[in-house]
Amino acid sequence: MDVKDIIKEENLVYKKSAIITDNTMHYCPGCTHGTVHKVVAEVIEEMGIQDKTIGVSPVGCSVLAYNYLDIDWQQAAHGRAPAVATAINRLYPEKYVFAYQGDGDLASIGCAEIIHACNRGENITVIFINNAIYGMTGGQMAPTTLEGMKTATTPYGRDVKLAGYPLKITELIAQLPGTCLVTRESAESAVAVRKLKKMIRKAFENTGKKKGTSFIEVVSTCNSGWKLSPVESNTWMKENMFPFYPLGTMKDI
Amino acid sequence: MGELRLMKGNEVIAEAAIRCGCDGYFGYPITPQSEVMETLMARKPWEETGMVVVQAESEVAAINMVYGGAGCGKKVMTSSSSPGISLKQEGITYIAGAELPCLVVNVVRGGPGLGTIQPAQSDYFQAVKGGGHGDYKLIVLAPNSVQEMNDFVDLGFELAFKYLNPVMILSDGIIGQMMEKVELSDIKPRMTDEYIAKNHGSWATTGKPGSRNRNIITSLELDSAKQEKFNHKLQAKYAKIQEDEVRFDTYKAEDADYLIVAYGSSSRISKKAVELARAKGIKVGLIRPITLFPFPVKELNGFAKKVKGMLTVEMSAGQMIEDVKLAVECSIPVEHFGRYGGMIPSPDEIVAALEQKIIGG
Numbered sequence: 001m002d003v004k005d006i007i008k009e010e011n012l013v014y015k016k017s018a019i020i021t022d023n024t025m026h027y028c029p030g031c032t033h034g035t036v037h038k039v040v041a042e043v044i045e046e047m048g049i050q051d052k053t054i055g056v057s058p059v060g061c062s063v064l065a066y067n068y069l070d071i072d073w074q075q076a077a078h079g080r081a082p083a084v085a086t087a088i089n090r091l092y093p094e095k096y097v098f099a100y101q102g103d104g105d106l107a108s109i110g111c112a113e114i115i116h117a118c119n120r121g122e123n124i125t126v127i128f129i130n131n132a133i134y135g136m137t138g139g140q141m142a143p144t145t146l147e148g149m150k151t152a153t154t155p156y157g158r159d160v161k162l163a164g165y166p167l168k169i170t171e172l173i174a175q176l177p178g179t180c181l182v183t184r185e186s187a188e189s190a191v192a193v194r195k196l197k198k199m200i201r202k203a204f205e206n207t208g209k210k211k212g213t214s215f216i217e218v219v220s221t222c223n224s225g226w227k228l229s230p231v232e233s234n235t236w237m238k239e240n241m242f243p244f245y246p247l248g249t250m251k252d253i
Numbered sequence: 254m255g256e257l258r259l260m261k262g263n264e265v266i267a268e269a270a271i272r273c274g275c276d277g278y279f280g281y282p283i284t285p286q287s288e289v290m291e292t293l294m295a296r297k298p299w300e301e302t303g304m305v306v307v308q309a310e311s312e313v314a315a316i317n318m319v320y321g322g323a324g325c326g327k328k329v330m331t332s333s334s335s336p337g338i339s340l341k342q343e344g345i346t347y348i349a350g351a352e353l354p355c356l357v358v359n360v361v362r363g364g365p366g367l368g369t370i371q372p373a374q375s376d377y378f379q380a381v382k383g384g385g386h387g388d389y390k391l392i393v394l395a396p397n398s399v400q401e402m403n404d405f406v407d408l409g410f411e412l413a414f415k416y417l418n419p420v421m422i423l424s425d426g427i428i429g430q431m432m433e434k435v436e437l438s439d440i441k442p443r444m445t446d447e448y449i450a451k452n453h454g455s456w457a458t459t460g461k462p463g464s465r466n467r468n469i470i471t472s473l474e475l476d477s478a479k480q481e482k483f484n485h486k487l488q489a490k491y492a493k494i495q496e497d498e499v500r501f502d503t504y505k506a507e508d509a510d511y512l513i514v515a516y517g518s519s520s521r522i523s524k525k526a527v528e529l530a531r532a533k534g535i536k537v538g539l540i541r542p543i544t545l546f547p548f549p550v551k552e553l554n555g556f557a558k559k560v561k562g563m564l565t566v567e568m569s570a571g572q573m574i575e576d577v578k579l580a581v582e583c584s585i586p587v588e589h590f591g592r593y594g595g596m597i598p599s600p601d602e603i604v605a606a607l608e609q610k611i612i613g614g
């Protein structure tokens with residue numbers, strides 16, 4: 001049997017979402033961003049909301065997210081995606097608006113914007129990629145960098161006396177009455193991805209029902225920044241990130 | 254004739270915004286312009302026209318909300334005063350870089366730093382020369398009356414959409430706070446979704462229908478050659494604005510031997526100074542730039558051939574004077590008189606400065 005005999009419509013079990021463009025992704029092999037992009041695209045396609053969805057991309061490795069998902073996008077200044085998303089949501093309350101942000105973007109420079117957008121209960125979805133590092137600028141310490149973790153700006157490991165403690169911003173956000181769904185997920189296995197997809201779908205459905213802010217943290221890897229192979233990164237994440245950033249839903253109303 | 258009212262400059266900004274079909278205002282309180290948002294919140298335009306009003310957590314958030322709203326093809330604005338406008342510079346350069354239309358009102362107070370809450374004109378450089386990073390320009394309108402606070406809101410939006418460029422109304426604490434008679438504008442309906450799709454559909458993020466490619470609002474271009482090309486396009490746009498949009502006003506300038514150059518509040522005070530000087534037999538006129546960018550370069554250059562000297566009067570240590578000197582190409586003496594830090598020049602002081610620095614010199 002020839003391979004051509006196998007590649008047939010009736011044998012299709014999985015295909016790239018129509019929302020994903022044909023552009024070559026710039027992400028490093030093993031990076032979590034690409035997986036999460038795929039999941040977001042699938043949810044948009046399955047819900048049939050391409051024409052109603054507006055994404056807001058951050059400054060960080062996912063700044064170019066607009067090259068990969070075939071929807072309308074706005075690229076926000078560093079940390080300001082929740083403010084940009086606020087206005088889009090207020091001006092187009094019937095649309096599905098989501099902000100996609102890294103940990104430096106969301107939990108450091110954009111700390112005020114995310115807290116206040118969530119506190120106002122803006123009817124948006126926030127997808128928060130926590131890879132515990134500034135991936136884009138070459139691996140500096142992020143607010144979520146673990147104690148003792150080596151980065152370009154903590155070459156001897158994060159010393160909490162010098163640099164403060166890793167910030168569990170998702171726990172903070174779960175306290176805010178404006179949020180309706182706050183959950184911490186991951187994307188390192190098929191099971192995790194399926195769970196993540198369920199949550200992203202739920203978040204978008206919340207937006208459709210105007211329930212307030214849905215916030216999804218994805219504990220992620222940055223093998224380039226961490227200087228580990230993709231496989232080692234997943235192991236390191238499970239052994240070090242998961243104990244400090246435990247997976248699970250903090251709020252779902 | 255439109256409806257006549259006695260109003261504060263700041264209140265009129267709010268009223269004019271509602272009347273011109275503004276879709277969204279995003280702000281943060283600061284003296285001396287807080288009445289803008291206070292008036293809007295009291296007026297509840299969301300019940301009347303559907304206009305959105307948000308008190309943001311900071312000026313940084315407010316201007317980024319403006320970015321988001323402008324990116325949707327909507328008529329959106331913010332207002333603030335000097336320290337808040339400094340915070341907005343990040344968003345303003347992104348808006349210029351993404352070629353989005355919006356209106357920013359600066360009711361200037363004295364600086365530097367927290368400075369004073371009293372009026373000043375010390376943000377001219379920031380407004381006209383960039384303020385934020387990168388080679389960009391704002392269209393800058395300088396009102397000198399409550400009436401112009403009203404008129405420039407609509408004009409500002411018109412220019413912002415015509416050129417897809419942020420427009421700033423550079424006002425000051427005097428005009429923001431003073432009450433004058435104002436003829437309000439007629440009510441314009443807000444843009445409909447159909448209008449936006451038809452007129453801004455090539456760039457605005459409204460949700461991608463099957464019938465068009467996705468729209469992306471961004472100021473990022475990692476390919477330097479393309480970024481340079483984009484900058485050329487911006488420069489061409491600014492050149493066109495310089496060519497077509499200069500606005501200025503004159504007072505007794507035709508037969509003048511000397512000219513005062515002043516904008517905003519200073520131009521009101523300088524008008525009185527012109528009268529005082531003329532009563533003394535000195536033939537003085539006034540030229541008032543209304544657009545600070547585009548600056549009336551040709552017009553000033555023309556006057557330089559007819560007068561013996563120019564005095565700029567600004568509530569600053571001398572900022573616009575640099576543009577006046579460039580405009581007249583140093584062909585005649587140009588001097589500056591200013592009071593600043595919240596102090597306001599008197600007409601007598603201006604005449605004395607004219608006599609000392611220009612006529613006597």
Ligand SMILES: Cc1ncc(C[n+]2csc(CCOP(=O)(O)OP(=O)(O)O)c2C)c(N)n1
Pocket residue numbers: 059060061062078101102103104105106129131133134135136137142222
């Ligand atoms: C105002 C501003 N400050 C700093 C930067 C530089 N910068 C770009 S990306 C980034 C950090 C991004 O890290 P994160 O949000 O964690 O995203 P990641 O790349 O890890 O996905 C920084 C500091 C910038 N672009 N703008």
Ligand SMILES: [Mg+2]
Pocket residue numbers: 102103104129130131132133134135142
């Ligand atoms: Mg990161």
